Amino acid sequence: MRRAIRSLRACAPAAILCAATACGSSRGGGDDDGVGDGGVFAPDAAIEACAPASAGAFAFAEIATWRDGATAAYSMFHDDMCGPAVYGIQDVAVPLLAQHGIVAGLAPIVEQCELNGLWDVVAAAEAAGHEIVSHSYSHPEISTANAAHEVAEAKAVFDQHVVNPITFFVFPYDYFTPETIAAVSAAGHLGARAGNRDDNDGFEQPPINPATPTNDLALEFDVWPRSYSKYALFFPADMLAVHVHNAIERGGWALREFHSVIADGSDAATQGFGPITASEYDAHLAFLAAAWKKGVLWTGTPSTVLRYRHARTACGASVAGETITFDTSNPDCVKYATPITVVVTTQEDLPRVDATQGGEPVWTRKLGPNRFGVTADPTRGDVALTGCSNPGYEVDPSVALPPKPAPAASVCLIESVAGQGGAGRMDDLERDPAMLQVLPNPSQQDGRTGSWSWYPQAAEVDITPEGDGRVLRYRGTALAAWSGVTLAFLGGNGAGTCYDAGAYTGIRFRIKGSVSSSDTLNGKMVVSVVTAKTQSRLYGGDLMGEGGHFHKVIDVTPGWTTVSIPFAELTRPSWGATTGLSAVAKDALQAIDWGVSNMATSFDVSIDDIELY
Numbered sequence: 001m002r003r004a005i006r007s008l009r010a011c012a013p014a015a016i017l018c019a020a021t022a023c024g025s026s027r028g029g030g031d032d033d034g035v036g037d038g039g040v041f042a043p044d045a046a047i048e049a050c051a052p053a054s055a056g057a058f059a060f061a062e063i064a065t066w067r068d069g070a071t072a073a074y075s076m077f078h079d080d081m082c083g084p085a086v087y088g089i090q091d092v093a094v095p096l097l098a099q100h101g102i103v104a105g106l107a108p109i110v111e112q113c114e115l116n117g118l119w120d121v122v123a124a125a126e127a128a129g130h131e132i133v134s135h136s137y138s139h140p141e142i143s144t145a146n147a148a149h150e151v152a153e154a155k156a157v158f159d160q161h162v163v164n165p166i167t168f169f170v171f172p173y174d175y176f177t178p179e180t181i182a183a184v185s186a187a188g189h190l191g192a193r194a195g196n197r198d199d200n201d202g203f204e205q206p207p208i209n210p211a212t213p214t215n216d217l218a219l220e221f222d223v224w225p226r227s228y229s230k231y232a233l234f235f236p237a238d239m240l241a242v243h244v245h246n247a248i249e250r251g252g253w254a255l256r257e258f259h260s261v262i263a264d265g266s267d268a269a270t271q272g273f274g275p276i277t278a279s280e281y282d283a284h285l286a287f288l289a290a291a292w293k294k295g296v297l298w299t300g301t302p303s304t305v306l307r308y309r310h311a312r313t314a315c316g317a318s319v320a321g322e323t324i325t326f327d328t329s330n331p332d333c334v335k336y337a338t339p340i341t342v343v344v345t346t347q348e349d350l351p352r353v354d355a356t357q358g359g360e361p362v363w364t365r366k367l368g369p370n371r372f373g374v375t376a377d378p379t380r381g382d383v384a385l386t387g388c389s390n391p392g393y394e395v396d397p398s399v400a401l402p403p404k405p406a407p408a409a410s411v412c413l414i415e416s417v418a419g420q421g422g423a424g425r426m427d428d429l430e431r432d433p434a435m436l437q438v439l440p441n442p443s444q445q446d447g448r449t450g451s452w453s454w455y456p457q458a459a460e461v462d463i464t465p466e467g468d469g470r471v472l473r474y475r476g477t478a479l480a481a482w483s484g485v486t487l488a489f490l491g492g493n494g495a496g497t498c499y500d501a502g503a504y505t506g507i508r509f510r511i512k513g514s515v516s517s518s519d520t521l522n523g524k525m526v527v528s529v530v531t532a533k534t535q536s537r538l539y540g541g542d543l544m545g546e547g548g549h550f551h552k553v554i555d556v557t558p559g560w561t562t563v564s565i566p567f568a569e570l571t572r573p574s575w576g577a578t579t580g581l582s583a584v585a586k587d588a589l590q591a592i593d594w595g596v597s598n599m600a601t602s603f604d605v606s607i608d609d610i611e612l613y
């Protein structure tokens, strides 16, 4: 009965409630310092005009792996822009980004921008140097049936409102399939945030993309907040830096998903999915700015970094005399045209080298002794180099970057709630079906907030009328995979959290239905109690490796039965790294999972009145 319980989905539906109001926004501008072409930080201070000096001789060293010779690249996203719950994107995030001279990918929803009259806000954010990426027309789960409208038509509408045609797509709920990724490509997008998350953790297999352009439409990423992150074993203040350190260690590209940024002390529950506070965000931007100053990180917009991966490998460059000449004969060099950093060395160790292309200055930076980065678009022609005796922009290796944070010994040290007892209701499902996954779950008691999730995504789960009440209905046909519906104790899926149910004896629920399966689990379900001790680090637990959970195999009958399972009567894990555990960790509960065999041909089960007793 080997199966892993997993379901990390972002963008819970509570984020999308329309209100027709237009709002103020910050306006940025200018790109002679590189900001605006999606890439380089705004320098602290303007510099004097060049005092020409002889460099002796210039020589070509390399085309830098990442812009400015940085060790790694990083891109941030703010999803659901224009939704009225996330005005913090334009009102808080964009001003903070401007303060640090940093750019990001902003992912609006067409319908929300239309309804709330926010196209000018989107245009202003683009003018400030940010990239507008598509987050679909109306934010449903993307399917082959709705892709024409939600993907292609959305791009067409966006392109009427922005200067740079849309080239990047962000899937609502981070839900995608090979077919819908193909639809995104067919609609003219170069990239998509659609990497498989199930094979990543926060340690040996972090979600970091390579420097080579191998996965433009399936880019790996990590999600804020912590309980949806692969770094659930790190404190919130650390998990953002860990992702960046992992990119630096691998010379790769890290993508970070955010939604809104909210004022400190304001109500997070009403401001979209998993907002980050202004002070947490500001601290992160300061870290990124320091990493840039130190020359180890380039924070750029998603399409600019994507293009850079291609242009770096497709374009050529050489130096003769005081001229950089580009080889743009490879069609990809033109298709993915973007400024790339050519590293040149000088005979004289001058403080600065300036450069112009077509008479216009291009960005240069001293990377080290006798070593300079010259950043220019290969398709715009030769670059003329000039040595200067006065200082310019340079990498400062002495900048202190906080070391890579260490994980907590257990997620329980990061987020833990102890039940007082006497209030065991977890869910009676007596609410609007659209509020199935709402957070916090209004039915929970005694400090619990947990909501529902399921896997695989093709399983159908909803609240359905039954008699004069409502129940949860869970069904699937020919899923050919282990399937499960999961009720968390805390958060969207219990990842990264611990609930102490020491005051309770066991779990109880009502169930009915049918399960057709060709194995011994025909007519049966596996009820698992997921704890931080049995859940893998891959999915927000403490466990190194993977293993089974404490569980009970139950019969599912056409008529309603009430099932009571004392914690003490749970069956020990039967596979993997957890077979040595003797008792369920009642103080580290994460979720209850109702699982169906991967050999099942069909199942249709109703569950109700889940409680601790």
Ligand SMILES: [Zn+2]
Pocket: 011, 079, 080, 135, 139, 171, 172, 173
């Ligand atoms: Zn979204």
